[in-house]
Amino acid sequence: MIALLPGESRALFPRLMDEMYDLRLGAARAHAGRPSGAVHRLAVVDYFDSLDPLYVLALDEMECVAGALRLLPTTGVTMLNDAFAGALPDGLRVESPLIWEASRLTLRGAGDSRATDAAMNRTIGQLGVALNAIAQTAALTHLIGVFDRSMHRLLSHRGCAGETLAPPMRIDGADMFAVLYEVGAAMDAPFQTLAGDAWAPPINLADLERLRQTDCRS
Amino acid sequence: MPNLGRRCIKLIIVSGHGRRVYCEDVFDLIDRLTRADRFPIPNSFLSEFLRATGQPLLSAVHAASWRKSYAQARRVDLEPVVRVGFGGIMPLDWRLLDRDDPMVSKLLGEALELDLGADGFSIPLRGRSGEYGLFSVCCPEDASPLLSPRHALIRRLMAMSAIFHSSVRDAFTGESHVDVRMSDPELACLRLKAQGTGDHEIGVALGAGPTAVRFWLETARARLHAVSVAEAVEEACRMGLVQVRAERLRPAIETAPADFSSIDRRER
Numbered sequence: 453m454i455a456l457l458p459g460e461s462r463a464l465f466p467r468l469m470d471e472m473y474d475l476r477l478g479a480a481r482a483h484a485g486r487p488s489g490a491v492h493r494l495a496v497v498d499y500f501d502s503l504d505p506l507y508v509l510a511l512d513e514m515e516c517v518a519g520a521l522r523l524l525p526t527t528g529v530t531m532l533n534d535a536f537a538g539a540l541p542d543g544l545r546v547e548s549p550l551i552w553e554a555s556r557l558t559l560r561g562a563g564d565s566r567a568t569d570a571a572m573n574r575t576i577g578q579l580g581v582a583l584n585a586i587a588q589t590a591a592l593t594h595l596i597g598v599f600d601r602s603m604h605r606l607l608s609h610r611g612c613a614g615e616t617l618a619p620p621m622r623i624d625g626a627d628m629f630a631v632l633y634e635v636g637a638a639m640d641a642p643f644q645t646l647a648g649d650a651w652a653p654p655i656n657l658a659d660l661e662r663l664r665q666t667d668c669r670s
Numbered sequence: 671m672p673n674l675g676r677r678c679i680k681l682i683i684v685s686g687h688g689r690r691v692y693c694e695d696v697f698d699l700i701d702r703l704t705r706a707d708r709f710p711i712p713n714s715f716l717s718e719f720l721r722a723t724g725q726p727l728l729s730a731v732h733a734a735s736w737r738k739s740y741a742q743a744r745r746v747d748l749e750p751v752v753r754v755g756f757g758g759i760m761p762l763d764w765r766l767l768d769r770d771d772p773m774v775s776k777l778l779g780e781a782l783e784l785d786l787g788a789d790g791f792s793i794p795l796r797g798r799s800g801e802y803g804l805f806s807v808c809c810p811e812d813a814s815p816l817l818s819p820r821h822a823l824i825r826r827l828m829a830m831s832a833i834f835h836s837s838v839r840d841a842f843t844g845e846s847h848v849d850v851r852m853s854d855p856e857l858a859c860l861r862l863k864a865q866g867t868g869d870h871e872i873g874v875a876l877g878a879g880p881t882a883v884r885f886w887l888e889t890a891r892a893r894l895h896a897v898s899v900a901e902a903v904e905e906a907c908r909m910g911l912v913q914v915r916a917e918r919l920r921p922a923i924e925t926a927p928a929d930f931s932s933i934d935r936r937e938r
Binding site for chain 2 (some may be wrong): 458459460461468503504506524527528529533539542543544545546547548549550551552585588589590591593594607615617630633634638642658
């Protein structure tokens with residue numbers, strides 16, 4: 453199941469946020485050569501999390517977070533424009549209301565050889581199909597993915613790494629890749645193959661919470 | 671509601687009886703608003719908000735009585751459009767509001783009393799300085815068919831809202847209205863597009879895929895404050911950013927630079 457969580461509503465879902473940050477923490481610890489500071493909890497919550505992004509969470513049958521990423525419009529502050537300024541042609545910002553940035557992709561079991569490929573494929577597929585669906589709803593033309601080397605490799609091996617947008621960039625000792633997806637059927641196909649029949653429309657958790665509050669009032 | 675023509679976007683406000691009461695070119699309106707005097711509104715939640723954020727207010731049209739009741743009832747915390755709009759990044763289609771929710775039906779009822787529309791869209795905005803905004807367009811429900819097709823309309827409104835936002839921001843900061851600095855890929859794509867070259871052929875010429883071509887055309891469109899790629903190409907030609915030759919497709923590919931560094935800097 454895919455759940456959408458607007459950053460503004462994160463306080464209502466502390467368990468899901470904790471699980472997402474724990475996944476980030478696990479990925480940081482597994483990353484060879486990452487400075488030791490990055491293994492602390494606070495180091496996996498960055499400035500861009502304070503900008504109320506839209507979190508896209510893949511939940512398993514137990515409603516635990518199996519994968520996550522966050523979305524920010526490129527008209528605002530983004531990793532590509534503000535953390536990697538200068539990586540783009542002529543150092544100009546990418547700013548369009550029709551282009552959003554997906555970043556901090558994290559997957560349960562990434563870097564763990566015991567994790568099954570099937571579970572990983574399903575999570576990647578669900579997240580990718582959800583991204584395309586969200587982008588179509590918002591009438592976007594493109595999505596930019598800013599992913600670290602391990603996530604980029606995982607996506608590349610599954611044929612859904614997108615088109616390279618800029619040379620690899622380096623932050624906190626980690627190589628980051630900026631890739632491009634064009635919203636539509638072409639983006640959907642490889643992710644749909646991975647998701648199989650595990651795909652269902654995303655559920656907006658903030659809407660669910662409002663419904664619950666309305667029910668309580670009535 | 672906007673009538674989204676190609677060259678000229680009109681803002682048309684229609685009364686509940688279908689009578690046209692206001693009509694203006696949207697970009698004229700934007701220019702006028704950005705030049706307008708700015709008055710802080712005393713004794714309202716907006717002034718509190720603006721004081722807290724240190725931002726001046728562009729203009730406001732609500733009656734004092736409305737603002738007072740709005741602030742007293744703390745509707746800024748309850749109003750679904752404002753709440754979703756400021757809290758999220760997804761465009762909000764008002765049709766999806768839960769009209770059985772007592773607060774939603776009350777607010778929409780009051781909006782109708784004030785001759786405001788009960789159907790529309792709200793586009794959340796995020797700015798490069800971390801600022802938030804909300805751009806809403808509404809129309810009477812009986813004019814809803816004019817809002818179709820929704821996907822194309824949302825895309826247009828997203829583009830317009832960003833143009834509006836950057837115009838307002840530039841007016842405050844004193845920056846130029848349009849950032850004419852373009853990257854090499856953007857200029858190359860615009861130049862070939864102006865020569866009538868297709869996306870695939872532009873990609874072949876530039877050693878990129880059509881996805882990247884459409885991406886650079888979209889960023890160029892946004893930079894030029896155009897509502898479509900076709901208008902961006904026209905604008906780039908008009909501004910002299912690209913020079914179009916009479917030759918068409920084949921020459922376009924043959925003369926395309928092997929790399930972007932060979933583009934004449936005068937074109938940038």
